[in-house]
Amino acid sequence: MVVSTRIKTIGDFIAKGDAVVDVGADHGLFELYLIAKHQNITITAIENKIGPYKILENNLKGLKNIKLSLSDGIASVNKETKTVVIAGMGGINIKNILNAHPDKVKGLQKIVIDAHRDIDIARRTIVNYGFRIVCEKIVFEQNKFYVVSEFKRSEKVHNYSENSLQIGHQLYKDELWPKYRDYLIETNNKTIEKIKDLDNMQDKVLKLMKMNERLRKYGKN
Ligand SMILES: C[S@@+](CC[C@H](N)C(=O)[O-])C[C@H]1O[C@@H](n2cnc3c(N)ncnc32)[C@H](O)[C@@H]1O
Structure with missing residues (x-):
């Protein structure tokens, strides 16, 4: 086995x-x-x-x-x-x-x-x-x-x-620690990037919502 x-x-x-x-x-x-x-x-x-x-x-x-x-x-x-x-x-x-x-x-x-x-x-x-x-x-x-x-x-x-x-x-005493540490840092960085993207997404969503408001009123005032 x-x-x-x-x-x-x-x-x-x-x-x-x-x-x-x-x-x-x-x-x-x-x-x-x-x-x-x-x-x-x-x-x-x-x-x-x-x-x-x-x-x-x-x-x-x-x-x-x-x-x-x-x-x-x-x-x-x-x-x-x-x-x-x-x-x-x-x-x-x-x-x-x-x-x-x-x-x-x-x-x-x-x-x-x-x-x-x-x-x-x-x-x-x-x-x-x-x-x-x-x-x-x-x-x-x-x-x-x-x-x-x-x-x-x-x-x-x-x-x-x-x-x-x-x-x-x-865990720093473990022989795999340096590799594990690098892996954790890399994983955290990827998560940070995703969250940053989400922030940008929120800006984009707000911009589109505002544009829709303008579109509804456009030419009427
Ligand atoms: C990914 S497997 C891991 C199997 C094995 N323990 C290992 O480490 O390889 C997780 C198992 O836990 C079971 N499980 C999850 N929550 C449980 C709970 N509250 N009570 C009993 N089994 C549970 C899942 O159905 C699944 O079969």
Whole structure:
């Protein structure tokens, strides 16, 4: 089985004895990788859409120590669950999944995420639940960058800097940091250009609206 570097990296944050709940399991590629890596691991794969869920069922059928759940976010997570993986979705979705069941988040010890956008929103949400950022890793695959983050429950309150929350926790130590930084700057510049264009569009719209007013009155006064 060819496994993506991103999936492998998420798997690196899971220890042999962890009982893992994977939220947003899609077709179960992470489950297949983890089962091959740690034969005795227990994993619950949660998916909230029937299409991917049917493929998940098919891909994982007959495998030991795997439970499947067609349910939303962490709604079906039980009190024994200590480790949750939420990968391959946006930070706002991750925030909504956690905030939908704060009581269940309070019972967790470890959260591993791979937020594909708005990572800062996911980081802030998890830290506000009393977790510390243990480690973050940059992955470059098929011309795209990903950041995988591990959080663990902490007794101490950690006051993270804006750099840690917005950009990344000690990501400057990652060997891929210089490339990732350039990619972020370039992406931000593209967004800035688009917003500037929108400003121009507003000017153009205003000009055309004014012209229409003039056209309606033209020759009448
Ligand atoms: C892009 S896939 C990522 C699959 C896999 N986790 C990975 O990282 O490769 C995201 C999956 O999360 C599922 N998903 C999104 N929101 C969810 C939610 N609230 N509860 C359960 N699954 C969700 C989607 O249906 C989709 O199958």
